[in-house]
Amino acid sequence: MRFLTAKPAYDLTYNDVFMTPNRSTVASRLDVDLTSTDGIELPLPLVVANMTAISGRRMAETVARRGGLAVLPQDIPLDVVAESIGRVKRAPTQFETPVTVSPTTPVGDALTLMPKRAHGVVVVVDDSGAPVGLMGASEAQGVDRFAQVHEVMNTSLTLASPDATPQEVFDLLAGHRQRLAVAVDADGRLVGVMTTRGALRSAIYRPALDAKGRLRVAAAIGISGDAPGHAEALLAAEADVLVLDTAHGHQQRMLDALASVVPVRDAFAERTGRRVPLVAGNVVTAEGTTDLLEAGADVVKVGVGPGAMCTTRMQTGVGRPQFSAVLECAAAARELGGAVWADGGVRHPRDVALALAAGAGNVMIGSWFAGTHESTGDLQYDPDGRAYKESFGMASARAVRNRTRGQSGFERAKAALFEEGISSSKMYLDPDRPGVEDLVDWITSGVRSSCTYAGARTLGEFAERAVVGIQSPSGYEEGRPLSSSWS
Numbered sequence: 049m050r051f052l053t054a055k056p057a058y059d060l061t062y063n064d065v066f067m068t069p070n071r072s073t074v075a076s077r078l079d080v081d082l083t084s085t086d087g088i089e090l091p092l093p094l095v096v097a098n099m100t101a102i103s104g105r106r107m108a109e110t111v112a113r114r115g116g117l118a119v120l121p122q123d124i125p126l127d128v129v130a131e132s133i134g135r136v137k138r139a140p141t142q143f144e145t146p147v148t149v150s151p152t153t154p155v156g157d158a159l160t161l162m163p164k165r166a167h168g169v170v171v172v173v174d175d176s177g178a179p180v181g182l183m184g185a186s187e188a189q190g191v192d193r194f195a196q197v198h199e200v201m202n203t204s205l206t207l208a209s210p211d212a213t214p215q216e217v218f219d220l221l222a223g224h225r226q227r228l229a230v231a232v233d234a235d236g237r238l239v240g241v242m243t244t245r246g247a248l249r250s251a252i253y254r255p256a257l258d259a260k261g262r263l264r265v266a267a268a269i270g271i272s273g274d275a276p277g278h279a280e281a282l283l284a285a286e287a288d289v290l291v292l293d294t295a296h297g298h299q300q301r302m303l304d305a306l307a308s309v310v311p312v313r314d315a316f317a318e319r320t321g322r323r324v325p326l327v328a329g330n331v332v333t334a335e336g337t338t339d340l341l342e343a344g345a346d347v348v349k350v351g352v353g354p355g356a357m358c359t360t361r362m363q364t365g366v367g368r369p370q371f372s373a374v375l376e377c378a379a380a381a382r383e384l385g386g387a388v389w390a391d392g393g394v395r396h397p398r399d400v401a402l403a404l405a406a407g408a409g410n411v412m413i414g415s416w417f418a419g420t421h422e423s424t425g426d427l428q429y430d431p432d433g434r435a436y437k438e439s440f441g442m443a444s445a446r447a448v449r450n451r452t453r454g455q456s457g458f459e460r461a462k463a464a465l466f467e468e469g470i471s472s473s474k475m476y477l478d479p480d481r482p483g484v485e486d487l488v489d490w491i492t493s494g495v496r497s498s499c500t501y502a503g504a505r506t507l508g509e510f511a512e513r514a515v516v517g518i519q520s521p522s523g524y525e526e527g528r529p530l531s532s533s534w535s
């Protein structure tokens with residue numbers, strides 16, 4: 049990346065910068081290869097942040113199916129994380145995992161489960177696991193909530209082979225004038241579902257798969273507990289990436305945690321032939337990046353204070369504008385053959401593109417994905433009927449209470465004094481993009497387009513060719529679309 053004019057003497061946020069187009073020979077946005085450049089080689093350079101209100105197995109499998117990666121949070125009990133990893137590994141890689149209910153489930157209960165999937169239906173299965181009907185909002189309309197789903201379900205199913213190509217599923221659905229196909233195995237048991245939109249997505253995206261062809265998923269480890277013990281358990285549970293995560297990553301405790309986890313990871317690789325990348329953070333300086341890489345991290349997570357749930361900068365004055373932090377840390381990482389993830393502060397597709405232009409190997413997103421069907425929270429409605437999910441920061445009093453639940457009341461109260469995040473925030477679902485895949489589509493099309501403007505076929509080329517200028521707040525404002533006229 050180069051600056052259009054002289055590099056300023058002050059640090060820059062994503063809003064402070066823009067990119068100019070280059071002469072390009074890339075004819076189509078679909079010619080751009082978005083494989084991540086951090087050595088982890090995700091088909092899509094997007095990582096879901098390890099935040100309890102956001103990243104669970106539903107988010108993990110949905111994002112991995114489109115080529116990204118979710119990090120399961122460190123505050124979840126290890127057996128629950130292992131179970132979630134197992135569910136992701138068992139999930140179909142092309143078809144979606146639907147919510148299932150039995151024929152005798154009350155309609156009211158099925159309706160509560162329905163918003164947990166963007167496709168908006170529940171699949172009714174019998175005792176053998178065979179699908180016998182579908183229920184969406186239209187089937188339930190005007191029906192007594194205590195009626196049973198078998199009384200209202202639609203029994204006309206469009207069945208597909210689990211090996212059907214996306215195009216075959218698309219054509220099948222068009223032929224039946226239906227929007228959801230149900231895949232069953234040779235014994236008639238449910239495998240998954242696919243919508244027409246899902247079929248299109250499956251044709252465009254590649255899933256993030258492990259060596260055995262299963263979806264990939266990452267897990268986080270804190271530095272306060274038994275880091276090597278957690279690493280051992282998560283490796284045994286088949287996590288694909290381990291993320292050592294703390295607010296102040298450039299501290300001795302993190303270096304010690306890395307020193308204790310690296311041999312565990314290496315011994316596991318020796319035994320199994322599976323070397324799991326270690327990500328560590330967060331830092332915002334070249335020195336921090338170098339120290340973590342030299343301590344054994346493969347990738348360093350960059351970002352102090354840009355997060356939407358973050359109060360660190362206001363409380364401490366510590367942090368760094370994120371574009372400059374990523375730019376400097378990515379350059380330092382390259383010197384050592386390492387890479388960085390840009391973590392936090394992403395609110396628009398342009399921010400993802402700018403982080404990649406600055407040299408990030410992957411871009412981590414938390415709060416933006418909180419307001420989606422796939423985040424872990426339950427869907428709620430405000431007094432105006434707008435749908436939202438509740439989110440909270442991982443250093444908020446709420447998260448700290450949760451993390452310290454094994455400690456004495458006194459210790460917990462003491463820890464809660466150091467909160468550096470928001471305990472409750474309403475993250476509204478965008479009515480036009482209520483599912484995480486809708487946001488992924490939006491981000492991906494934006495980033496593909498950024499690459500063609502820069503004349504780049506890969507993200508490596510993008511980071512080399514991007515030309516970045518500095519803009520005033522009115523320059524940024526000029527680029528914002530208007531939803532109504534200005535006079």
Ligand SMILES: NC(=O)C1=CN([C@@H]2O[C@H](COP(=O)(O)OP(=O)(O)OC[C@H]3O[C@@H](n4cnc5c(N)ncnc54)[C@H](OP(=O)(O)O)[C@@H]3O)[C@@H](O)[C@H]2O)C=CC1
Pocket residue numbers: 098270271272293294295296299301330351352353354355358360392441442443451466468
């Ligand atoms: N990217 C960011 O800007 C931030 C991210 N977070 C996220 O919140 C989650 C919880 O992280 P964290 O609060 O570190 O909790 P952890 O449970 O990981 O504990 C952090 C450890 O580091 C010690 N420590 C020393 N200095 C600091 C400091 N300035 N801030 C925090 N801890 C410090 C703490 O000791 P003691 O408690 O005795 O001081 C504690 O032992 C993580 O997911 C992290 O990524 C949190 C804040 C900022």
Ligand SMILES: Nc1nc2c(ncn2[C@@H]2O[C@H](COP(=O)(O)O)[C@@H](O)[C@H]2O)c(=O)[nH]1
Pocket residue numbers: 097098099330351353354355356357358359360391392393394412413414415416440441442443444468469470
């Ligand atoms: N200072 C705090 N930072 C936090 C907290 N919880 C999470 N985070 C960081 O934010 C990113 C995600 O950023 P977003 O803008 O996409 O939401 C996450 O990965 C953490 O690094 C917190 O309570 N305080």
